Amino acid sequence: MSDSHDPRTGEPIPEMCADDKATMAAPNPPSDSGLSTISKATYFKEAALKNLFLVCACVAVAGVGLIFLFVGLKGWPIFAKVGIGEFLTGAKWYPTKGFFGILPLIVNSLLAMAGALVLGAPLAIGTAVFLSEVASPKVRELVRPAVELLAGIPSVVYGFFGLVLLRPIIAQLFGGLGFGLFTVWLILAVMILPTIAALTEDALRSVPEGIREASYAMGATKWQTIWRVLLPAAKIGIIDAIILGMGRAIGETMAVVMVAGNARVIPDGIFKPFLTLTTVIVMDMPYASGDHRTALFGVAIILFIISMLFVASIRVISRFGKGMS
């Protein structure tokens, strides 16, 4: 979203990826060369400030650690009691009767995520391509704020919209109650769209202009350029965008709980109610106690691990992608 153009020459500055940013730290002033051009007091003050900033940066690490610690501690007893294997692969979630298997929840979360991606990713990538390659500046000024606004709408409002407008329409059109995978896919697709679109647009923008010019010079049409040159060139960024969208889809709660129907089984149709890893917490937490409550914290820590896996996979893919080029 930042204007990455050199203000003097107007040339675009290519987007740096995370590792590059870390290596190219801002230049250090001459005072670091060992010559005593500054007083000892200033030196200590500078060092102290640097350490203060480092502490601030480490708050992020502390945060992750604290989440693991506190949510994990609260959830640990259920793993000890039921066994982590049984917890993850058990096919029955019926805590009030002592069944703590979250497999149906995992499957449902994955189903919801997959459908949202199938619907949302092409739409998002299409919008990103539109913004980056096809739209005139005037139209861009209209569409890009729209995408940013979509990102800003709170998830409760999405859920509310799904509940009051989408659900009755789907019930009318397809029978049943209107809850289920189909409704969730529609809502989630619109929710992850801005995430994927923004990152894909960034990725496309960072492809050097020269490549486009070369493609046009060889007589390619715009679409051929996009399809055969630009999208492959931006492949890593697009994959990152999609993985981030996946993470967002699987972690979404409020929007899903209002339109999913919350039945604790794997649905046998896309218009049947179902429960996911996130919605089980929000549905059960108000009354859960004892082992049930512990199990919900267990689900939370599993969710946390899943989201961290997504982040890690982005890193791995980026490194792999760079190795290739």
Place this chain on the structure above:
Amino acid sequence: MQSRERIDKRLTNGFALGVIWLAAIATVGALGTILLYVIVNGIGQLTPAFILTWPHGVNMEGGIWPTIQATLYVTALAMLITTPIAVLAAVYLAEYAVQGRLVSTIRFAADSLASVPSIVMGLFGLALFVEGIGMGFSVIAAALALSFLLLPIIVRTTEEAIRAVPKYIRWGSYGLGASKWQTVSRIVLPSAMPRITTGVILAAGRAAGETAVVIYTMGTMINAPLLPLDPGRTMPVHLMLMAQEGINMPAAYGTALLLVLMVLGFNLTARYIGRRNRRMQG
């Protein structure tokens, strides 16, 4: 044969571009539908009475003032806690950090925090702040939990803002004999301030719309919080409960509209600051 290829090429091009236009139209259309629906159904509710009075009666008839106060309070408190830490962390990452294991870990941690599902953050807040430290359902517990959620967002935008400051400005400062901190504090940060402010305001919009985090740390009691230890119900939580109860739908629509207007307000303010900044920079 060559002209056949050319026609095929043009047909595919035209078709593909048409599909791309459709994608963009669908996106804008989705936004338009949601906004229009919320506005049309909620606009009737937006009277001064609705905004300024308390809910009363069997189904929360009346106004939603305490939820507005709770939302503003927790958002302000969360921003107050998180902004200084995030800005200073970004200063470190942009100005002082050298590639190494520590920095990689910090970045990984920041990215992880950014993708934590908000309900996990809510349970974390419940476990640590509400029950562990014993704050109970309170504005401060919610603000602390929210600040972990907002930290990576502000760090990211601040870092980008700092890096966007051209290098030659720093060189000029060092050339004059300034120390690193003097350069950062008097040249770089002020120059990046509009972008940083934009990022902060957008993050505030995110905080205002959070539900899952707030519901487990601030509770659901209708209350206009005055002290940080008071519980309260924010607008997104109120919307969720109203929608779930399903009995007073007009109030739900009104709350939804007000919430969307609030977030829109944050968004437009941030955009305005950004545009003004760009215009000034020429």
Place this chain on the structure above:
Amino acid sequence: MIRRSTVCLAVAIAAVCLPGLSGCAKADVASQTSLTVTGSTTVLPIAEVAAEDFQAANPGKRVLVAGVGSSAGIESVANGTSDIGTSSRDLKPEEKSLGLIDTKIALDAIAVIVNPSNPVSGLTKAQVSDIFQGKITNWKQVGGPDLEIGLVNRDEASGTREAFSKFVLGTSDFDPTAAVLPGTGQVRSVVAQAAGAVGYISLGFVDSTVKALAVDGIPADEKTVADGTYPLWRTLHFFTKGEPKGLVRAYIDFVLSDKIQNTVVRDAGFLPITEGGK
């Protein structure tokens, strides 16, 4: 620049320290002039409006009311988090040892509702049971059109679900593939909009958008509940830890007063405790 961020930091630290100071003051005030009532969302309307009227009649006193579900309400009054726990169900066996005193405050009936376009107008209790267990899946099996039954259930925190389960299912379980909705109004609006839907809500919330079925031939209305012929009814409770005293006693007496029983309780669609019932 330095000054601004320092000031911000100082304010942030102060804001975090402030709770420590305010915490002491709060505890003394709470027990005397304000009281907390949490629990059933079914009882919520009575508790809230009564609270408003009570506060108007007793300036300076505050009654904080929240609807979190009967189970949560019982738990919070047992562990001291709230002064009164409201419930739309009786105590479970494991809750009987918590030392809670029961004050009955109203009567309620549960109605089985269907979409107004559904020609079925009555079912036997056995049929209702089979439908909600998932054994009957099509309306034609009970004399209706060939339409799949859309089963709507309440969440497990709901006192209404608890009561319905006890009356209708006995020891059997609900169909796990049923949609689980967290609020009465939602059940009502879903049933009102989906042709094949069936659900259950408090009789007090039945309006013209849904149709209440007769159970075992007895239609669901105030008369049949009052004379006890309608089979699905329950009492609404205020639970307190030990005998209610002081402000709590005053509030409970207020709720039991004739004025509130005949206005607020009836307005919410329930029946006064003084009338009928066993």
